[in-house]
Amino acid sequence: MYAAVTLLGVSLSIFVILRILPGDPLVAILGVEGHARMTPADRVRIMADLGLSDPLPVQYVRWLGDIAAGRLGKSFFRGDTVSELIVHRGPISAEIGILALIVSWLVGLPVGILSAFKPNSMPDGLARALSILFIAIPGFWLGMLIVLALLFWFGYKAPIVIVHLWQDPWQNFQIVIGPGLVLGLAQGAYIARMSRSCLLEVIGEDFVRTARAKGLREGLVVMRHALPNALLPVITISGVLLGFVLGGSVAVEQAFGVPGLGRALVIAVIERDIIVVQNLVLLYAVIFVVVNVLVDLSYAWLDPRIRYS
Amino acid sequence: MIRTLFGEMARFARRNRLAALGGLVGLLIVFVAVAAPLLSPHDPLKADFRRMNKPPDASHVLGTDQIGRDTLSRVIYGARTSLFVAFSAVILGTTVGSLWGVACGYLRGRFDLYSQRVMEILQSFPDLILAMAISMAIGTGLPAVIFAIAITRIPFGGRVIRSVALSVREMPYVEAGRASGASALRIMALHVLPQCIAPYLVLATTHLGVAIVIEAALGFLGVGVPPPTPTWGNMLADSITALVPPWWLAFFPGLAITVTVLAFNLFGDGIRDTLDPRLSPAFLRIMSGGRRT
Numbered sequence: 374m375y376a377a378v379t380l381l382g383v384s385l386s387i388f389v390i391l392r393i394l395p396g397d398p399l400v401a402i403l404g405v406e407g408h409a410r411m412t413p414a415d416r417v418r419i420m421a422d423l424g425l426s427d428p429l430p431v432q433y434v435r436w437l438g439d440i441a442a443g444r445l446g447k448s449f450f451r452g453d454t455v456s457e458l459i460v461h462r463g464p465i466s467a468e469i470g471i472l473a474l475i476v477s478w479l480v481g482l483p484v485g486i487l488s489a490f491k492p493n494s495m496p497d498g499l500a501r502a503l504s505i506l507f508i509a510i511p512g513f514w515l516g517m518l519i520v521l522a523l524l525f526w527f528g529y530k531a532p533i534v535i536v537h538l539w540q541d542p543w544q545n546f547q548i549v550i551g552p553g554l555v556l557g558l559a560q561g562a563y564i565a566r567m568s569r570s571c572l573l574e575v576i577g578e579d580f581v582r583t584a585r586a587k588g589l590r591e592g593l594v595v596m597r598h599a600l601p602n603a604l605l606p607v608i609t610i611s612g613v614l615l616g617f618v619l620g621g622s623v624a625v626e627q628a629f630g631v632p633g634l635g636r637a638l639v640i641a642v643i644e645r646d647i648i649v650v651q652n653l654v655l656l657y658a659v660i661f662v663v664v665n666v667l668v669d670l671s672y673a674w675l676d677p678r679i680r681y682s
Numbered sequence: 683m684i685r686t687l688f689g690e691m692a693r694f695a696r697r698n699r700l701a702a703l704g705g706l707v708g709l710l711i712v713f714v715a716v717a718a719p720l721l722s723p724h725d726p727l728k729a730d731f732r733r734m735n736k737p738p739d740a741s742h743v744l745g746t747d748q749i750g751r752d753t754l755s756r757v758i759y760g761a762r763t764s765l766f767v768a769f770s771a772v773i774l775g776t777t778v779g780s781l782w783g784v785a786c787g788y789l790r791g792r793f794d795l796y797s798q799r800v801m802e803i804l805q806s807f808p809d810l811i812l813a814m815a816i817s818m819a820i821g822t823g824l825p826a827v828i829f830a831i832a833i834t835r836i837p838f839g840g841r842v843i844r845s846v847a848l849s850v851r852e853m854p855y856v857e858a859g860r861a862s863g864a865s866a867l868r869i870m871a872l873h874v875l876p877q878c879i880a881p882y883l884v885l886a887t888t889h890l891g892v893a894i895v896i897e898a899a900l901g902f903l904g905v906g907v908p909p910p911t912p913t914w915g916n917m918l919a920d921s922i923t924a925l926v927p928p929w930w931l932a933f934f935p936g937l938a939i940t941v942t943v944l945a946f947n948l949f950g951d952g953i954r955d956t957l958d959p960r961l962s963p964a965f966l967r968i969m970s971g972g973r974r975t
Contacts, residue, residue: 624810642903
């Protein structure tokens, strides 16, 4: 319920932000020269065509109606519809996001557990140093370096056209693996940090002492008794981190030259293609909100205390 | 007074070696940014068409770019832009957010309810994407970038400071102020606000790194501070437009970003542990009855 209100607010704020563009939107789109070259009649026609000549509240309500009806409008410059853009490029970006999520858990959780096993040992120190480093490195720079290194030393360049998973899995893999890894490692660093501190916290509790006292092996104590209790905050942070993945993927896609949705958004922003920006920004925000609602719901499923209260 | 300040700093450094190192490196970078005209060997904007795309050598220690500008000078001047944007944006955003948070936490009621919804909405956008949309809307100059990043920082200040204000407002001395008839504004300014300074500093330092990365990403995507102003992000963007990107142009600006963010993050973590132990993992462990490991 709250999520629905939030989403309505999100759409309203996108609309307000993009409509406070100073001056005439046509000047913003076409530039001063392009605008001056048109006849007044043309200007009126294009404004009406874009639906920009109606009063703002009418425009806003119509936009919401269009979204509900699945009509997302079209790019001013290329004429392809936003829906086509999403269907065509969305899967690549979605794969990158999911891959990043998988990598972050596969790398972050084991590293966090290893750290918590022997705190302040050599491996723990190394893991913490690495996670501090990976949090600081901007993903898009790491991506650039990887692309450059592959090009210099192996003469390799990943495909830069859109190849979907169902068309050619191997080609598709080459496109998404780089961005997925880079984004995943950065999130993995946060997850390692979080799972380490949560595990250490739980390991100090009484039931863990009981488990140790009844003679369980240390491995079993940590994995069976401590870990499940330490996971909830890690799942929360994973939901919050999705914001970094969504935002970061825009820059990382650019670094790898991946033709995903993020690239489309950047191009639209540079070209001031209002309709495309408006819908894509909304899409990113909706994904972010929905995933965090799912995270909240997963709590009830994972933690009986919440389910029964 | 000065002696105690130094004493405090020395104790902070002893207890928190990494944070002190981060602070020192951060200070050094700030110094480089301020003294850029004295330190940079060349003019960062001057093209030299006889020396385009040259790898590092004696006269250009970090090489030159596509139109022969000196990379080292541009990295040094880039520190100016990056730090200026990051500091202004964080101070602006965190201050607005914190004042708002104080008002929410102290006044409660409907104002708080609606404000929380607004902050939720702001936090529903991925940072970079919100910053992109705002800077697109208000134009891509330096003030636009600062403003855009500042807005993304508001909800963080708002939420954390609100929770501080919520607990402070129940304190007896605040109640005493209310009982003696002080206005809400007076209580907020004189009694609640001073309690928020420590968390404010923690917030501001921890968000500096984030702001630098967002600024660099905006520049990299071509929607940040417009060229020819040298920023680290712009330089990275320049380097990938080439068919065979020169490695020095791709490497050094990114290294500058990483070192700066690393320094500020380490310093921020240390400040957080010192000023606001409530937020540190060690304290949480102790409070939950755990042993110190």
